[in-house]
Amino acid sequence: xxxxxxxxxxxxxxxxxxxxxxxxxxxxxxxxxxxxxxxxxxxxxxxxxxxxxxxxxxxxxxxxxxxxxxxxxxxxxxxxxxxxxxxxxxxxxxxxxxxxxxxxxxxxxxxxxxxxxxxxxxxxxxxxxxxxxxxxxxxxxxxxxxxxxxxxxxxxxxxxxxxxxxxxxxxxxxxxxxxxxxxxxxxxxxxxxxxxxxxxxxxxxxxxxxxxxxxxxxxxxxxxxxxxxxxxxxxxxxxxxxxxxxxxxxxxxxxxxxxxxxxxxxxxxxxxx
Numbered sequence: 001x002x003x004x005x006x007x008x009x010x011x012x013x014x015x016x017x018x019x020x021x022x023x024x025x026x027x028x029x030x031x032x033x034x035x036x037x038x039x040x041x042x043x044x045x046x047x048x049x050x051x052x053x054x055x056x057x058x059x060x061x062x063x064x065x066x067x068x069x070x071x072x073x074x075x076x077x078x079x080x081x082x083x084x085x086x087x088x089x090x091x092x093x094x095x096x097x098x099x100x101x102x103x104x105x106x107x108x109x110x111x112x113x114x115x116x117x118x119x120x121x122x123x124x125x126x127x128x129x130x131x132x133x134x135x136x137x138x139x140x141x142x143x144x145x146x147x148x149x150x151x152x153x154x155x156x157x158x159x160x161x162x163x164x165x166x167x168x169x170x171x172x173x174x175x176x177x178x179x180x181x182x183x184x185x186x187x188x189x190x191x192x193x194x195x196x197x198x199x200x201x202x203x204x205x206x207x208x209x210x211x212x213x214x215x216x217x218x219x220x221x222x223x224x225x226x227x228x229x230x231x232x233x234x235x236x237x238x239x240x241x242x243x244x245x246x247x248x249x250x251x252x253x254x255x256x257x258x259x260x261x262x263x264x265x266x267x268x269x270x271x272x273x
Contacts, residue, residue: 003111010115014089015122027084028126032077036134039196040069053198053228055220056237063227067140070131071223072195075157077127079189079215082165084182085120090173099173103261110166110254113173117165121158145229153225153235157218160242163249164214170257194219214245 018024043051043065050062093099102112134140144150168182190196192206193215199207210216217238224230232239 003108003114006107006111007115007118009107010112011119011122014116014119018085018089018119019123024085024123025126027080028077028123029130032073032127032130035076036069036073039072040066042196051198052200053194053220053223054200055224055230055235056241058224058228058230058234061224061228061230063143063223064141066138067142067227068223070134070138070140071226072219074131075161075215075218075222076190076195078121078124078158079161079164080186081120081124081127082117082161083168083185085123089116089120090169103173109257109261113166113169113253113257114162116169117162120165121162143227143229144225146225146231149230149232149235150225152232152239153221156239156242156246157222160214160218160246160249163246163253166253167249167256170253170260173257173260189213189215192216214242214249217242217245 049065051065051068053061053063053068055061090099093102103109168185172181192202192210193199193213194210195215199210199216202210221230221235221238221242224235
């Protein structure tokens with residue numbers, strides 16, 4: 001089947017069945033609020049309103065502490081939707097006995113996981129509503145120098161988060177523990193990517209790990225362009241790295257999905273693997 005038709009079908013299918021589910025509403029409206037409070041209150045014992053971040057070309061960039069927390073939540077929740085919900089989707093396919101039918105159909109395999117990842121990000125609209133309300137309520141002051149740079153940063157970040165979701169889904173599709181794995185990776189990624197605090201304060205060994213985490217660069221460019229008035233000249237290295245991650249993750253997703261499908265079909269245990 002046509003690649004784009006498969007993507008469209010998956011988006012329509014999962015949006016109709018998932019968008020209004022309590023599980024989706026909880027993860028996008030209730031949980032981000034408690035996370036945001038937790039992250040912000042970590043800094044209450046300290047007497048400062050700004051926090052320092054560093055990029056590949058920029059050093060000692062001071063940005064608003066509350067904005068630091070909210071922009072981190074923006075990217076994190078989009079990642080959670082693309083990866084965690086993707087894992088849950090394939091778990092439900094397995095539970096309902098439809099996974100084998102799905103993968104035995106002529107539908108494009110990469111189209112299936114692309115459609116799932118895109119459909120999962122539609123659920124992010126719930127969080128966006130809550131985020132807009134929070135921005136007005138808390139009166140966040142943005143510091144934007146180039147609107148075009150902000151738009152490019154958001155688009156590139158979305159592309160990378162989408163391919164990250166596809167990469168994890170290609171693993172979840174062959175695992176009976178997809179939901180568990182999606183949940184287990186959250187704490188390590190939060191710690192090494194700079195979601196809660198800037199990566200320059202990490203121990204040296206974890207700084208090395210953070211270089212290989214795409215979320216690290218996403219947090220940096222979104223915070224830098226929205227709150228630190230950075231322009232394209234300041235973040236082009238981070239954008240280049242993110243493009244590399246996007247193409248690499250898409251390629252690995254395609255290869256891994258093909259290998260997994262061949263393995264489970266050869267063992268004749270697609271629904272039991």
